[in-house]
Amino acid sequence: MNEERRDFIREIVQQDLDSGRVKNVVTRFPPEPNGYLHIGHAKAICINFGIARRYDGRCNLRMDDTNPTKEDVEYVESITADIKWLIEGWADHCLGLKPIGGLPDRIDVDGREDFYIASVTPAESAAQQSPALEPFFASDYFEALYEYALELIRRGKAYVCDHTAEEVDQMRGAPDRPGRESAYRERPVEENLDLFRRMRTGEFPDGARTLRAKIDMSAPNVWLRDPVLYRIRHTSHHQTGDRWCIYPMYDFAHGLSDYIEGITHSLCSLEFEVHRPLYEWILEALELPRVHPRQREFARLNVTYTIMSKRKLLRLVQEGHVRGWDDPRMPTLSAMRRRGYPAEAIRTFVQAVGVAKRENMVQIEYLEHFVRENLNRSTPRVMAVLRPLRVVIENYPEEQVEELDAVNNPEDASAGTRKVPFSRVIYIEQDDFREVPPPKYHRLSPGVEVRLRYAYLITCTDVVKDPATGEIVEVRATYDPATRGGDTPDGRKVKSTIHWVSAKHAIDAEVRLYDRLFSVEDPDDTPEGEDFTRNLASESLEILRDGKLEPSLAAAKPGSRYQFERLGYFFTDPEDSHPGAPVFNRTVTLKDTWARIERRQNRRP
C-alpha cells in the first residue's frame, strides 16, 4: 500500500503520543451483530486498524451486543470472517481478540477496584499455544457495567426512574424547550441501590423502571437530559442466555467498554458527535483511574448507486430482491468477496477516499477504478466467448489442430505463457461481428480483415442466416497462413484484434454478469410514499449458460480470478463451482472505449 495520508484524526493521535497523554495506541471496531458488514464499515475498519498499524498499536474487535432483541450469532460469525478477510496481510498483527470465554479481570489501581481485559493477537496466541480466540463482547462486561452503575448510584449520579416510556418522552422537552425533572429524581441512594438490584433479579416487568443518569434536564444537548442507562428486557441474549433481564444502553456501555479494554481512541461516525459530552460525562462521573479513551468522529462513507442501511439491506435479503447477504450485487463485504473484489483494492479505495468530516457521496466508479488497477497487474488473461457466434475458416484444413502460444499476463512477464488450441471452427463474440458496421466499428464485418489474438488474420467472406428468422447463425472466413501467431510478415496493419475459442476444444460454463443493483445514483431519493425498492434496476443480473471458454479453464479453482480478455475480470464462484463445471462471476468489466463511442453515436445521431 502506498504512503499513508495524514488526516485530522491521525493528527490528534500523534499529539496524544507527543504530549504523553497516552503511551500506546489502542483503537477498536465495535459493530453491532445485527447485520452483515458493508463497504461503509470498511472505511471504519481501515481507519481503526490503519491507525493501530501506523502507531504500532492494537485494534480490538468488539461485538457491541447490548440489545438482544435485534442481534444474532449468525452475524457475529460473518462479521468476524469479513474483518479477517479485509485486513489479512495488512493489519492482522494488530487484531486484538481474547481467549474464548475470557472476562475482564478485577484489578487494583491505587487502591481502587477496577476492571480490565487485555487483548491477544492471533500470532501471540499461536506462539504460546494458547486457547482459541474470539472477539470481545460488550456482553462480557455486563457484570462490570452493573458494578459501575452501582457506583454511579452511590455517587448520587444515577437514579431509578418509574416513569413510563411515554412519560419520559413527554418530559424530555424539545430541542428548544427544556425538559421536566423525573418525579423519582431525588430518590435516596439506598432506595436506588435496592431498586436497581431488584431490577436485576427480575422483580419488575419490561419497561417498569429504568436507571437514569442524573445530569441536567434543561441541557441544550438533549442527550444530557437524564439519559436512560439501563432498561428491563426479559429476553434471552445470544451470548449471555437468560442470565440478565436488564441491559445497558449504548451510551453507558460503549464508553465503559472502551475503558475496560484500555482503548485510547474511540473513533466513530459523525452522528455520535452529539453523544460525546455524555461519553465523557460517564467516565468523569466515575472518576475512573486509568487513561480515559477519547472519542473522535469522522464522516461515514456513501457510495453512488448503493444503500448502506443495514435495515434496508436486510429487506433486500428477506424480500428476495437478492439471493442473500453475499449476493455479489450487495454492498456487503461478503458479497464483494464473492464477486471477486480483492481486499487490497477495497483498502486502497478507502484510503484514497480519505478521512474528513464533510458529508460525501463517492462515485462507484472510483471503487471500480481501484479494483481494475489491482486486478490488471495480478490477474492471468484467458480467452472466453460469452455470446458465441460460430465462424468457419474455409481454407483451414478440416482435421488440423494447432497449439498456439498465448501470454498469460502482459503486465507480468513471470506469469509465462500457455498453449491454446486452434482449429477450423471457432467461436467469436457476437458483438465482434456486424453485417453492416457502424462508423468507427473496427471489428469483423464482410470483407474486413481482423486478427484472432495469438492465432491468424482472417477475412470475412460470407454470412449464413437462419432462413426463417434472418438471424446470423454463422460467419464464413478465410485465414492467411503466413500470419501464424498473429504476426504480419509484410507489416500490414489490421484495425482490430478479437478473442476466440476453438469450437471442438471449448468448455462450457455458467457466467453471471452483475450490474448495479439500483438504477439511480441515490436510491433513497424517492417520490412521496415510495421507498428505495422502486429504484431497483430491472436487470442487475444476467446469467449466461452457453459461454464457450478456452480449455485451460476446466482447471479453474474456486476462488481464482481471471481476466477474460476484452471483457472483464471474473471470479470462480466458490459456492457453485464444481470440478469440471466452473461458475464465473463478473467482478468488473474492462473499460470499454467502444461502448462509449457507440453511446455517443446513439445520443446524437
Place this chain on the structure above:
RNA sequence: UGGGGCGUGGCCAAGUGGUAAGGCAACGGGUUUUGGUCCCGUCAUUCGUAGGUUCGAAUCCUGCCGCCCCAGCCA
C-alpha cells in the same frame, strides 16, 4: 426559533497568512496482437456569500446563506 457539525472543480480531497496538490470522471493525442494497460496534454484568476483586518486571505474577524446530525427504554 435550542444544541452540535460541515461548506475548495461533476465526485473525493490536500491546503494550518505568501499567491489553489493529487486521484476519479470527462475531453484531446501517442504507443499497443486486449477499443485493456501505459504515456502525454486540457480541465478552479478562484475556495458558499457579503464585508472587514493585512503589503498579502481558501486560511484571521464579523454578518448572512445552504446542507447534515440530535427529542429510541436502537446502536
